[in-house]
Amino acid sequence: MQLKEFSLISPVIESSHVFKAIETAIPIEVIEQTIGNTEVREERKRKLPSSLVVCLVIAMSLWSNDSMASVLKNLVNGLSREWTKLGKYWKVPNSASISEARQRLGSRVMSRLFERVARPQATNQTPGAFLGGLRVMAVDGTVLDVPDSKANARVFGYPASRRGTRAAFPKVRVVILIEAGTHLIVDALMCPYRIGERVRAKKLLRSVSEGMLLMWDRGLHSYAMVQATLATRCDYLGRVPANVKFSVEKVLDDGSYLSWIHPDGKSKKKGATKIAVRVIEYTIDTEQGKHSYRLITSKLDIALFPALLLANEYHQRWEVENTIDELKTHLLGRKTPIRSLKPREVVQEIYGWLLGHYAVRYLMFTAAQQAGISPLRLGFTGTLKVIRRAIGDFQDIQPEELPFFSPS
Known part of the structure; x- marks a missing residue:
């Protein structure tokens, strides 16, 4: 039996052809507008146009264990099936061509795309997303290993190690702001x-505002953090390190008490003054022993926000830890999470990674909203597998066949 002859083609593949499955989370027109606004659109047609490279960088997190060429194959799998039916074959660019395309794209497109796309999405009907009418947010940070290249080491640096030794990998620090009730990352910075x-x-x-309750762990506690949060008119609930002391100004009926947080020396020189806080202290008994907690908050009304309510809510701050676990373990799952050997491509890759997580979580949110359940009840890994299959499958389907998945 003779195999069918195939003719080689060089189609122009746009994001509108590729990302139909997740365009409700990352709209195609926003990708195109962002590329146009950042002046990276090519003057001539390329095998890897900017819009396709944007999709590729996001897809690197969806197929994190595959090579770049394999990720690109997975990304256009549905289109390839259609070409095969027509006796056409698209030769996947080699790794050098892919690297060059990523360098042409740069990191600004990905960072601006994330800024435009990432938004809180919970509604009043989203279970656990609000407390007393306030949208619950959480902030935390993590570090990622990056490849041990000279450029990465120079820009990102190594952690401290014993004298005469050096850490195995440079590390980049990433700090994220999430909507606790949905695990959506709505802002992020790296350094x-x-x-x-x-x-x-x-x-x-910069991404919090009035009507929100921001939670943080003791490592982020400072007078400056409290002052800056209040300047945005956002409320806060934060844990305090054991070495920070508060005077008891007035004990309240729920066991919490009013006190003051005093400015540090640097803030005092700028004219800062003490700020009134409410302190909540409690101990949790576990099989491993007793664990003491001390929280401060801007919510002084014990009728609307009793101490027990806030103490229970604070432990939802762990949702940010779960989000970091989704990012580092379930989405990436690589021994060295980041692939890129150059700092600019590291930044580009991390923003693609954040956009990939946002897409998965956004689709989980919309599915949960239709079912009337909390999006935190859905499995992240299972959803990721569905999206991987759907990207290729949706490329086979015409828009009029997608009444339940339209962006509107």
Whole structure:
């Protein structure tokens, strides 16, 4: 039996052909507008146009264990099936061509795309997303190993190690702001390892506002953090380190008490003054022993926000830890999470990774909303597998065949 002869083709593949399955989360027109606004659109037709490279960078997180060429094959699998029916064959570009295309794209397109797409989505009907009418948000940070290249080491740096030794990999620090009730990452920043989480976390306050309750762990506690959060008119609920002391100004009926947080020396020189806080102290008994907690909050009304309610709510802050686990374990799942040998491509890759997570979580949110359940009840890994299959399958289907998945 003779195999059918195939003719080689060089189609122009746009994001509108590729990302139909997730365009409700990452709209095609937003990708195109972002490329246009960042002046990276090619003057001539290329085998890997910018819109396809954007999709490829996002898809790197969806198929994290595959080579770049395999990721590209997976990404256009549905289109390839259609070409095969017509006796056509698209030769996948080699790794050098893919690297060059990523370098042409740069990192600004991906960062701006994330800024335009990532938004809180929970409604009043989303279970656990609000407390007393306030949208519950959480901030935290993590570090990622990046390939041990000279360029990455120079920009991101190594963690401290014993004298005469060096850490195995440079590390990049990533700080994220999430909507606790949906696990959607709505803002993120990255920086070299040597820059602490507090500095970057404070910059994420650009994305909080009145009507939100921001939670943070004791490592992010500072007078500056409290002051900056209040300046946005956002409320807060944060844990305090054991070495920070508060005077008891007035004990309230629920066992919490009013006190003051005093400015640090740097803030005092700028004219900062003490800020009223409410302190909640409690102990949790577990099989491993007793664990003491001390929280401060801007919510002073014990009738609307009793101490027990806030203490219970604070432990939803762990949703940000679960989100980080989704990112580092379930979405990436690589021994060295980041592939790129150059810092600019590292930044590009991380924003693609954040967009991939946002797409998965957004689709989980919309599915849960239709079912009337919490999006946190759905399995992240299972949804990821569905999306991997759907990307190729949706490329075979015409828009009029998708009444339940239209962007509107």
